[in-house]
Amino acid sequence: MRNAAIFAALFIACVFLPPWLRKAGSGIFDEFRAPIDVLPAALGDLEKYWALNSNSKKALLEAGRDLARLNASYQLKNMENSVLREKLARYENFFRIPSYDKYRMEVARVARRDISAWWQIMVIRKGSAHGIKEGCAVISSGGVVGRISKVGAYTSVVELVSSSKFRMAAYIEGENRPVIYQGAGAVTFHEACGEVTDVPIDVSAYSNGRPLRLWTSSLAGTFPDGLLIGEVKTLSLDSDGVFKSGMVLLSGELSSLREVAVLVPIENASK
Amino acid sequence: MFKSLDMRVIVILALNLCYLIILGVVNSEVAPYVRIMLPSIFIVAPALFLGWGWAAFIVLLSAFLMSAFLPVRFGILAALWLASAFAVRHIRFRFRALDTFSLVSLQLFLNVLLVFIYACALAGDFVEWKAYILRVSWDMAFSSLVVALSGRFFSMLPVYICSLIDVNCQISEN
Numbered sequence: 001m002r003n004a005a006i007f008a009a010l011f012i013a014c015v016f017l018p019p020w021l022r023k024a025g026s027g028i029f030d031e032f033r034a035p036i037d038v039l040p041a042a043l044g045d046l047e048k049y050w051a052l053n054s055n056s057k058k059a060l061l062e063a064g065r066d067l068a069r070l071n072a073s074y075q076l077k078n079m080e081n082s083v084l085r086e087k088l089a090r091y092e093n094f095f096r097i098p099s100y101d102k103y104r105m106e107v108a109r110v111a112r113r114d115i116s117a118w119w120q121i122m123v124i125r126k127g128s129a130h131g132i133k134e135g136c137a138v139i140s141s142g143g144v145v146g147r148i149s150k151v152g153a154y155t156s157v158v159e160l161v162s163s164s165k166f167r168m169a170a171y172i173e174g175e176n177r178p179v180i181y182q183g184a185g186a187v188t189f190h191e192a193c194g195e196v197t198d199v200p201i202d203v204s205a206y207s208n209g210r211p212l213r214l215w216t217s218s219l220a221g222t223f224p225d226g227l228l229i230g231e232v233k234t235l236s237l238d239s240d241g242v243f244k245s246g247m248v249l250l251s252g253e254l255s256s257l258r259e260v261a262v263l264v265p266i267e268n269a270s271k
Numbered sequence: 272m273f274k275s276l277d278m279r280v281i282v283i284l285a286l287n288l289c290y291l292i293i294l295g296v297v298n299s300e301v302a303p304y305v306r307i308m309l310p311s312i313f314i315v316a317p318a319l320f321l322g323w324g325w326a327a328f329i330v331l332l333s334a335f336l337m338s339a340f341l342p343v344r345f346g347i348l349a350a351l352w353l354a355s356a357f358a359v360r361h362i363r364f365r366f367r368a369l370d371t372f373s374l375v376s377l378q379l380f381l382n383v384l385l386v387f388i389y390a391c392a393l394a395g396d397f398v399e400w401k402a403y404i405l406r407v408s409w410d411m412a413f414s415s416l417v418v419a420l421s422g423r424f425f426s427m428l429p430v431y432i433c434s435l436i437d438v439n440c441q442i443s444e445n
Contacts, residue, residue: 114298115302
């Protein structure tokens with residue numbers, strides 16, 4: 001009887017937690033759980049460190065030589081980059097267009113992935129201590145990865161671009177009319193995909209035999225213009241006959257990413 | 272209720288934390304293909320071998336840790352797990368013999384039931400019903416296979432560890 005009373009009290013407390021307590025509880029347990037999530041990734045780093053540490057002198061010399069070549073190449077690219085930046089700044093000034101330097105990149109390692117029928121999320125090893133905020137864009141070399149949905153002190157949760165809760169404005173290659181992109185959610189045995197809607201009727205999925213690309217639009221404010229979302233595979237006319245909608249194939253990298261970059265807005269960037 | 276903190280509590284709590292880490296790592300690696308969901312392994316051992324107070328504490332802690340970063344309402348998963356633990360504890364004497372068939376059946380039934388409840392309760396934001404049902408069925412089938420193969424191991428692991436440190440771990444009145 002006493003056990004049943006304890007159970008009933010705990011059950012009711014769990015179900016009818018007031019919102020502020022839910023938020024506080026979630027935050028506390030999130031912070032408490034963060035080291036558990038980070039632990040395997042940190043152990044992986046340690047393993048890699050010791051594996052590298054056991055390399056022979058010859059291997060280190062070879063790696064040093066390769067790095068020197070890479071450094072020389074990056075120095076050239078760096079010079080080219082700074083010239084292009086100066087040129088861009090001059091054009092921005094001349095045409096009075098908004099600057100692209102609205103974001104700084106915070107590179108973070110992936111601690112864990114959780115992809116299921118209900119959510120597609122990723123935990124990264126940087127949080128509010130590094131200036132990351134909810135809603136920040138997350139990208140990788142393959143394009144858009146997702147958006148920060150929850151921030152802890154040293155970890156953050158990324159809602160992946162394939163999640164059905166992920167929705168944003170976009171535009172199709174060669175077009176300037178905005179369309180809407182939404183993740184498709186749960187898929188099994190094939191690559192992550194999304195859905196594009198509100199596509200003008202005169203646009204077709206293929207141009208010169210290759211699929212059109214879908215780029216981000218700065219209309220929503222989270223992402224800068226021109227980041228790759230995916231390739232439009234199919235487009236078909238909606239039942240209303242006004243717009244087209246179709247499937248977008250996302251980058252295959254999404255399921256194997258080890259590092260991502262978070263675009264943190266710079267507070268005093270020129271608007 | 273919490274008068275005696277014995278080694279069984281520490282062993283089962285530590286095991287649940289280990290399961291949390293291992294499941295996280297495994298799911299992270301197999302993420303695009305399948306999600307292994309094993310809620311029953313967090314519930315059965317505490318409910319069978321511990322007093323109700325400690326069982327409830329461990330199950331609630333595991334559930335809160337599990338659901339902390341997930342986009343589900345905080346507390347709902349804990350309530351569900353707590354109800355499962357209470358039900359298992361209520362019928363625990365049927366499993367006093369700790370035989371393989373009954374332990375695996377218990378784990379399997381509880382796991383399938385909980386995943387089915389998740390599937391019904393969390394259904395909502397998806398583009399295609401067919402893809403959703405296919406994905407959930409696949410995850411459920413794979414998780415059930417894992418439970419069927421290792422259900423006894425997960426149930427008996429605290430007993431084995433306790434026997435190593437000379438602590439009696441069995442289904443008892445309190």
